[in-house]
Amino acid sequence: MPSTSVVVLVSLTYLAALFLIAHLADRVKRGFFARLLNSPITYTLSIAVYCTSWTFYGAVGTAAGSGLAYTAIYLGPTLVFIGWWFLLRKMVTISRQQRITSIADFLSSRYGKSAGIAALVTVIAIFSLTPYIALQLRAIAGSFSVITPSSSLGRIWPLSDTGLVVAGILAAFTILFGTRHLTADERHQGIVAAIAVESLVKLIALGAVGMFVVFSLWGGPGAMFAAIAENPDMQKIASLENVRADRWITLLFLSGVAVLCLPRQFQVTVVENQQTGHLRTASWLFPLYLLLISVFVVPIAVSGLAFSSTDAGADADFFVLTVPLEQGQGALALLAFVGGLSSATSMVIVSTLVLAIMISNHLVMPLLLRFNMLSSPQNTGGGSGPGNTLRGPLLLIRRVSVLVTISLGYIYYSFSPDNGKLASIGLIAFVGVAQFLPALLGGLFWKGGTRFGAQMGLSLGFLVWLFLLVVPSIDIGGPWAALGGSVRTLLNTFEQDPLALVTLLSLALNTLAFIIGSIVSR
Secondary structure, rough: OOOHHHHHHHHHHHHHHHHHHHHHHOOOOOOOHHHHHHHHHHHHHHHHHHHHHHHHHHHHHHHHHHHHHHHHHHHHHHHHHHHHOOOOHHHHHHHHHOOEEEOOHHHHHHOOHHHHHHHHHHHHHHHHHHHHHHHHHHHHHHHHHOOOOOOOOHOOOOOOOOOHHHHHHHHHHHHHHHHHOOOOOOOOOHHHHHHHHHHHHHHHHHHHHHHHHHHHHHHOOHHHHHHHHOOOOHHOOOOOOEEEEEEEHHHHHHHHHHHHHHHHHHHHHHHHHOOOOOHHHHHHHHHHHHHHHHOOOOHHHHHHHOOOOOHHHHHHHHHHHHHHHHHOOOHHHHHHHHHHHHHHHHHHHHHHHHHHHHHHHHHHHHHHHHHHOOOOOOOOOOOHHHHHHHHHHHHHHHHHHHHHHHHHHHHHHHOOOOOOOOHHHHHHHHHHHHHHHHHHHHHHHHOOOHHHHHHHHHHHHHHHHHHHHHHOOOOOOOOHHHHHHHHHHHHOOOOOOOHHHHHHHHHHHHHHHHHHHHHHOO
């Protein structure tokens, strides 16, 4: 088993390497590496930021408890990218023509550049991504405790809190390489390069663990499949036997929507797109990536059930680590830990960067300009005009926004129940960003959609999601705990899966309010 000092050293070295990659990529302007950075391969690998710690760890945990339910998380995005010509191409084309900088900017542009819609989308994004950022912090902290159970860091505060340390490091990374300069198109070549490298690392790490369990533990696929055929518990992992149809369909729908509506996915897929033609490569390469990263999920879950001495119900999320550890493969477990670290850090970096852009552009700056709280434009030596005068305040706002969003994620991580599965936390975020869908599709395909209708739909869907999913997921005791318990009891009175019920209810009310609001307004 790796020592605590080795794990910490490897983690810091890896994160420092990402700093270096981002720094060098920002400086590359021509030559082979410039072409590589602007290639469809790098573009596709950056889209793989979709695969967070939820898919790296949580997919195995989901398979161990619910069989092939996890496949929906990969099939949804696959279907969206295979059909890229229908929706993604239109989104990218419009965004390039209108110099769109975020999903909030995109939705507001579809409804007369509405500042109100942009602000509302930003608020919903903050609430939606807070649980998702917390998920990444929990995954890193949990994996660290698994791989270093005898950690001595608890003697040194704040190193006793792994989530806090990671949050601080990722905030520093995002501030250094995401808020160094301002550009009209809000592209970040250095961040994209680092995310692409991380996508390769997590694929290699999960593949290495998968190859080990299949060919070393089982002696080959044939022996593994024979063992599955003889063991009823293993058969459940490799089947849809324990998966409700409404749950699986909901997962398929939400994952497809998420790859469109998650602010970080919009950033890497739409804003960072250099050429519309890169989508053509991504339409087959990204589904291939999803296939490769998911192919060993069942073998690892089955191996955890067969070879791990830990409680599968409690620790299945971390079978990727515990199986190699219990077989004396410390180096492999360390590689898996780095893969999980890659999965979590890439998501947090891009998400906090995008939220910082949205907060500064659509919440803070409009208020400062409206109440004349900024100095009037003047020549400061490096250029002239409002853009030059506002550069300093805007960068400061974005840096503070990064700290605020990561802090919110840490607070949610601290107060959400510790027994929550990674997948369940991620799904809360998916339902939240799914509230953008009616306004998104309406803005693209329905000329009758209006600003008032979009605001009504977004607001109602957001409130339903907030009350029925977010409130029960936070445990701060007192009246709040009683309210959360009451909501959970209410949802359990229905025969439907609670996630499917809330998804259907929130989006139905959202869509209905959008249509009615558009009909009654101009």
